[in-house]
Amino acid sequence: MKDNVKVGLLGLGTVGTGVVKMIQNHQEQLVHQVGCPVSIKKVLVKNPDKVRDVELDSSLLTTDPYEVINDPDIDVIVEVIGGIEETRKYIIDALNLKKQVVTANKDLIALHGSELQKVAAENGCDLLYEASVAGGVPIIKGLADGLASDKIQKIMGIVNGTTNYILTKMTKDGLSYETALKDAQDLGFAEADPTSDVEGLDAARKMAILARLAFSMEIELDDVSVSGISSVSKDDLKYGSMLGYTMKLIGYANQEDERAEVSVQPTFLENDHPLASVHDEYNAVYVYGEAVGETMFYGPGAGSLPTATSIVSDVLAVVKNMRLGVNGHSVLAPQFERQLKQADERFAKYFIRLHVRDEVGAFSELTKLFSTHSISFEKILQLPLEEEGLAEIVIVTHKASMENYQNVLSQVNDLNVVKAVESFYRVEGDGTK
Amino acid sequence: MKDNVKVGLLGLGTVGTGVVKMIQNHQEQLVHQVGCPVSIKKVLVKNPDKVRDVELDSSLLTTDPYEVINDPDIDVIVEVIGGIEETRKYIIDALNLKKQVVTANKDLIALHGSELQKVAAENGCDLLYEASVAGGVPIIKGLADGLASDKIQKIMGIVNGTTNYILTKMTKDGLSYETALKDAQDLGFAEADPTSDVEGLDAARKMAILARLAFSMEIELDDVSVSGISSVSKDDLKYGSMLGYTMKLIGYANQEDERAEVSVQPTFLENDHPLASVHDEYNAVYVYGEAVGETMFYGPGAGSLPTATSIVSDVLAVVKNMRLGVNGHSVLAPQFERQLKQADERFAKYFIRLHVRDEVGAFSELTKLFSTHSISFEKILQLPLEEEGLAEIVIVTHKASMENYQNVLSQVNDLNVVKAVESFYRVEGDGTK
Numbered sequence: 001m002k003d004n005v006k007v008g009l010l011g012l013g014t015v016g017t018g019v020v021k022m023i024q025n026h027q028e029q030l031v032h033q034v035g036c037p038v039s040i041k042k043v044l045v046k047n048p049d050k051v052r053d054v055e056l057d058s059s060l061l062t063t064d065p066y067e068v069i070n071d072p073d074i075d076v077i078v079e080v081i082g083g084i085e086e087t088r089k090y091i092i093d094a095l096n097l098k099k100q101v102v103t104a105n106k107d108l109i110a111l112h113g114s115e116l117q118k119v120a121a122e123n124g125c126d127l128l129y130e131a132s133v134a135g136g137v138p139i140i141k142g143l144a145d146g147l148a149s150d151k152i153q154k155i156m157g158i159v160n161g162t163t164n165y166i167l168t169k170m171t172k173d174g175l176s177y178e179t180a181l182k183d184a185q186d187l188g189f190a191e192a193d194p195t196s197d198v199e200g201l202d203a204a205r206k207m208a209i210l211a212r213l214a215f216s217m218e219i220e221l222d223d224v225s226v227s228g229i230s231s232v233s234k235d236d237l238k239y240g241s242m243l244g245y246t247m248k249l250i251g252y253a254n255q256e257d258e259r260a261e262v263s264v265q266p267t268f269l270e271n272d273h274p275l276a277s278v279h280d281e282y283n284a285v286y287v288y289g290e291a292v293g294e295t296m297f298y299g300p301g302a303g304s305l306p307t308a309t310s311i312v313s314d315v316l317a318v319v320k321n322m323r324l325g326v327n328g329h330s331v332l333a334p335q336f337e338r339q340l341k342q343a344d345e346r347f348a349k350y351f352i353r354l355h356v357r358d359e360v361g362a363f364s365e366l367t368k369l370f371s372t373h374s375i376s377f378e379k380i381l382q383l384p385l386e387e388e389g390l391a392e393i394v395i396v397t398h399k400a401s402m403e404n405y406q407n408v409l410s411q412v413n414d415l416n417v418v419k420a421v422e423s424f425y426r427v428e429g430d431g432t433k
Numbered sequence: 434m435k436d437n438v439k440v441g442l443l444g445l446g447t448v449g450t451g452v453v454k455m456i457q458n459h460q461e462q463l464v465h466q467v468g469c470p471v472s473i474k475k476v477l478v479k480n481p482d483k484v485r486d487v488e489l490d491s492s493l494l495t496t497d498p499y500e501v502i503n504d505p506d507i508d509v510i511v512e513v514i515g516g517i518e519e520t521r522k523y524i525i526d527a528l529n530l531k532k533q534v535v536t537a538n539k540d541l542i543a544l545h546g547s548e549l550q551k552v553a554a555e556n557g558c559d560l561l562y563e564a565s566v567a568g569g570v571p572i573i574k575g576l577a578d579g580l581a582s583d584k585i586q587k588i589m590g591i592v593n594g595t596t597n598y599i600l601t602k603m604t605k606d607g608l609s610y611e612t613a614l615k616d617a618q619d620l621g622f623a624e625a626d627p628t629s630d631v632e633g634l635d636a637a638r639k640m641a642i643l644a645r646l647a648f649s650m651e652i653e654l655d656d657v658s659v660s661g662i663s664s665v666s667k668d669d670l671k672y673g674s675m676l677g678y679t680m681k682l683i684g685y686a687n688q689e690d691e692r693a694e695v696s697v698q699p700t701f702l703e704n705d706h707p708l709a710s711v712h713d714e715y716n717a718v719y720v721y722g723e724a725v726g727e728t729m730f731y732g733p734g735a736g737s738l739p740t741a742t743s744i745v746s747d748v749l750a751v752v753k754n755m756r757l758g759v760n761g762h763s764v765l766a767p768q769f770e771r772q773l774k775q776a777d778e779r780f781a782k783y784f785i786r787l788h789v790r791d792e793v794g795a796f797s798e799l800t801k802l803f804s805t806h807s808i809s810f811e812k813i814l815q816l817p818l819e820e821e822g823l824a825e826i827v828i829v830t831h832k833a834s835m836e837n838y839q840n841v842l843s844q845v846n847d848l849n850v851v852k853a854v855e856s857f858y859r860v861e862g863d864g865t866k
Contacts, residue, residue: 035759136725138578142571145746274731277710282727291738292569294715298707299728306725313578324756326468 005034005319006041008074008099010065010090011081015104015131016043017054018308019078023315024055034319042068044081069094076318078311079103088112095119095127100327102314104131104307110205110221113212114334124328126321128314133206134159134283136306137299138313143214143287150289152214156428157251159206161281161301162190162197163229167247167266168279171237177230189281199228200249200264207251210285211262215255216335223340225263232266236423239353239394240268243379245427246276252426261341267426268351268396343403349378349427350397350405354412355419358384358391362417366393369415373408375400390419396427438467438752439474441507441532443498443523444514448537448564449476450487451741452511456748457488467752475501477514502527509751511744512536521545528552528560533760535747537564537740543638543654546645547767557761559754561747566639567592567716569739570732571746576647576720583722585647589861590684592639594714594734595623595630596662600680600699601712604670610663622714632661633682633697640684643718644695648688649768656773658696665699669856672786672827673701676812678860679709685859694774700859701784776836782811782860783830783838787845788852791817791824795850799826802848806841808833823852829860 007023009016020040023030030038040060048061062068069077069090077094079101081087087108091101101120103109109116109129120127130140134157143152158164162184169180181198184190196202204224212219229249240247245268253262269276274296278284283301288294300306321327356362363382370377379396405424412418440456442449453473456463463471473493481494495501502510502523510527512534514520520541524534534553536542542549542562553560563573567590576585591597595617602613614631617623629635637657645652662682673680678701686695702709707729711717716734721727733739754760789795796815803810812829838857845851 032762033759035757035762137728138575145571150742272710272712274710277705277707279705284729292742293733293736293739295570295730295732296717297728297730300726303726309583309725320753320757324468324753326466329465329468 002075002322003036005036005038005076005322006074007038007076007078007315008041008068008071009043010068010077010079010087012043012045012052012054012061013080014304015307015311016078016080017052018304019080019311020054020056022308022312026312030316033316035323036319038315038319041074042071044068065090066093069097069099074099075322076100076102076315078315079105080311082107084108084111088116091116091127092119095123095125098123098125100126100318100322102128102311102318104129104311106132106202106205106209110208113209114218114220121328126318126327128318129209130314131307131310133209134285134297135300135302136309137283137285137297137301138310139210139285139297140213141313141317142295142297143210150291152287152289153256154254154288155207155210155214155251155285156275157203157207157210157285158248158275158278158283159251159285159301160197160200160203160249161283162194163200163203163249164278164283165189165281166198167229167232167249170232170234171241171246172279174234176234177232198230200226203249203251203264207253207262207264210251211253211260212334214253214287215260217255217258217260218334218338219260219262223262223338225265227265229266231423233423236353236425239381239392240351240425243268243351243381243394243396244271245269245351246271247425248275248278250275250426250428258336259339259341259345261346265426267428269428273428343406344401346402347399348402349399349429351423351425351427352395352397353422354393354395355385355422356391356393357417357419358389359417362391363393365415365417366412369411370395370397370408373400373404375404375408435508435755436469438469438471438508438755439506440471440509440511440748441474441501441504442476443501443510443512443520445476445478445485445494446513447737448740448744449511449513450485451737452513452744453487453489455741455745459745463749466749468756469752471748471752474507475504477501498523499526502530502532507532508755509533509535509748511748512538513744515540517541517544521549524549524560525552528556528558531556531558533559533751533755535561535744535751537562537744539565539635539638539642543641546642547651547653554761559751559760561751562642563747564740564743566642567718567730568733568735569742570716570718570730570734571743572643572718572730573646574746575718575728575730576643583724585720585722586689587687587721588640588643588647588684588718589708590636590640590643590718591681591708591711591716592643592684592718592734593630593633593636593682594716595627596633596636596682597711597716598622598714599631600662600665600682603665603667604674604679605712607667609667610665631663633659636682636684636697640686640695640697643684644686644693645767647686647720648693650688650691650693651767651771652693652695656695656771658698660698662699664856666856669786669858672814672825673784673858676784676814676827676829677704678702678784679704680858681708681711683708683859683861691769692772692774692778694779698859700861702861706861776839777834779835780832781835782832782862784856784858784860785828785830786855786857787826787828788818788855789824789826790850790852791822792850795824796826798848798850799845802844803828803830803841806833806837808837808841
């Protein structure tokens with residue numbers, strides 16, 4: 001049994017510095033938990049001369065990744081440099097040298113997770129990635145632990161802090177999307193180019209990771225249908241609020257009969273849903289398991305110490321497995337063939353907002369079209385618009401198939417009474433139903 | 434290294450049956466996780482002839498607890514019989530025989546946890562109790578993992594499903610306390626004698642367990658100040674709702690400078706607080722850690738399969754530790770001396786509802802008394818009462834010390850203008866402040 005574990009660190013930015021501090025400052029607890037010391041052996045940096053917020057002997061620093069990866073003393077590689085192609089190569093090389101790997105890299109895991117897990121399994125190595133989804137929230141472990149004795153049916157996640165911050169500001173302070181985005185950028189919650197966050201791509205990566213793990217299926221990033229929040233308007237939020245809803249960018253994954261559905265979309269949640277009160281830059285993941293029922297994990301989605309906490313927790317798990325001789329066992333081959341639900345198998349409620357000419361019979365024309373496609377209404381709100389002769393109509397439907405919605409949406413503009421379909425958002429109940 | 438682990442089960446009720454099923458049905462996953470098979474060797478039952486919802490060879494059943502405890506083949510004892518004195522003896526005897534122990538018994542752990550952990554540590558054994566607090570919610574593990582690298586400052590928990598169900602019904606359906614309790618009893622969410630739940634005693638036991646673990650301090654059950662929900666009225670909820678609050682029975686534990694405060698009390702939460710939308714019989718525990726910030730764990734507080742899930746997860750942890758030779762290390766001796774905050778160190782906001790004679794100067798008399806004791810007001814609501822000449826006054830204070838509240842409450846009835854203090858409830862903000 002290994003009695004002294006050496007860690008090699010790729011990257012010494014904000015998160016990497018947090019990892020070094022935690023390993024240095026908590027030696028006693030670490031030994032208590034895993035039965036042997038854990039120390040940092042080598043660290044890949046860009047600039048060895050940079051002044052850093054952590055005490056590290058300069059002989060530990062290197063600018064050559066392979067001085068870390070090839071070091072025969074190093075048992076565990078922690079990757080916090082980010083990036084995709086180069087980093088993928090580093091991790092594959094490390095795994096082929098029988099190193100255990102811990103990474104915080106969601107882009108890499110979302111795109112190449114299946115491949116990397118296969119390489120890990122072939123080498124009997126662990127590849128853990130708790131910090132890649134929802135920073136300080138132990139959701140990967142929560143899903144993995146649950147899986148030993150439960151079947152996960154549904155996941156709903158607020159997994160992008162930037163968009164949650166923007167939607168919270170729009171909802172609570174009545175800001176427009178543009179102003180709220182500017183606000184988020186000023187506070188450092190959004191990048192100068194916010195596309196990846198606001199168009200839902202970042203959330204899609206995280207949902208691909210969660211769905212793959214929870215459903216034991218080779219879900220690819222391309223399998224996630226994505227829409228972002230950049231066209232959400234103040235009016236949408238106002239009418240949603242009148243009907244008792246809060247808008248969130250929700251990553252949604254469910255499975256029935258081993259057929260899966262994964263999406264990221266702006267969603268109106270009933271105010272009572274546990275996710276509806278997750279505000280600002282916070283993250284939360286709601287999980288429904290057959291045995292355990294509803295659970296939810298809530299916490300910070302980013303930040304140096306929360307993320308480092310998740311990484312160190314993964315390192316401890318890897319070290320425990322090393323000492324047990326069970327590395328690579330957590331990497332189970334996908335149990336089910338990848339099968340995705342088609343449009344006629346995907347059911348949901350929707351919020352549809354239309355501008356309609358205020359004429360006799362207008363509403364009955366609408367009703368007729370929807371009922372032809374088997375869509376019935378749960379809630380209706382009609383209000384006059386400032387523009388003469390137009391009315392705002394908001395409909396919340398009962399559950400119907402995406403196929404039926406697609407058919408209605410392709411025909412609704414042909415109705416003379418309809419001026420425009422302003423918005424179309426998924427609606428979810430209070431979570432207990 | 435042990436290569437085959439045998440479990441002895443004390444009790445085969447609803448939860449015990451769930452544990453047997455999970456261990457039997459998930460052998461392959463268990464072996465994957467811990468590196469060796471885990472099986473049930475002996476089970477203590479009251480009546481061996483009873484027909485049960487699980488397949489167990491009748492030779493495994495016994496009515497003698499010591500046939501389980503003394504069995505030299507048995508490595509892990511799982512206790513799901515409940516009760517206190519006899520069960521305490523069984524567990525001490527098992528630990529002295531170097532058996533690992535997993536229990537779901539909150540009453541026992543709240544009363545004798547410190548003693549039992551000491552016996553466990555002396556014998557180098559684990560004593561795990563995930564299922565004792567909030568059934569299917571992995572909160573004990575969440576706190577313990579967090580502790581390796583963080584300092585926990587505050588815990589707020591909805592840890593009693595019965596009272597949460599009753600308060601939800603009162604809030605949402607406008608039921609009286611009595612009707613909501615009857616409703617809960619009819620549905621099996623409340624006992625025929627509901628005292629332990631509705632008076633907050635059950636929640637107090639769980640908070641003692643959480644505070645002891647989180648603050649590494651010998652918190653005793655008697656250290657928890659407790660008040661229940663039996664005197665909460667529909668009027669309280671109505672006025673609370675007008676001011677933007679939701680009422681929950683909150684277990685509250687915080688520490689500053691190694692001085693702790695633990696209580697259970699009906700509390701008005703701002704509607705935005707993550708706990709405010711935890712409804713019905715659900716449980717949730719909100720944790721604030723110095724490094725990780727805010728996290729919250731949400732899920733079912735009871736039920737056969739959720740509780741069994743937590744127990745099996747503890748068994749797996751124990752087996753991993755056995756194979757690592759690190760049992761007993763999770764049982765750390767309390768790090769800090771038990772020190773409780775006095776009344777002048779405990780600060781909070783309060784909701785105070787009074788019936789006041791509607792006279793000129795009445796309000797100014799009230800204001801004077803409060804300001805004499807350094808208590809200022811954040812919100813005021815005054816409404817006429819049906820009874821002639823009386824007014825309903827609701828005050829929400831800024832933070833003040835309990836000592837000052839006690840002084841005001843002891844004098845407020847002496848004011849001629851005050852007919853009665855109707856209610857006095859703690860108030861908590863939205864959690865992010």
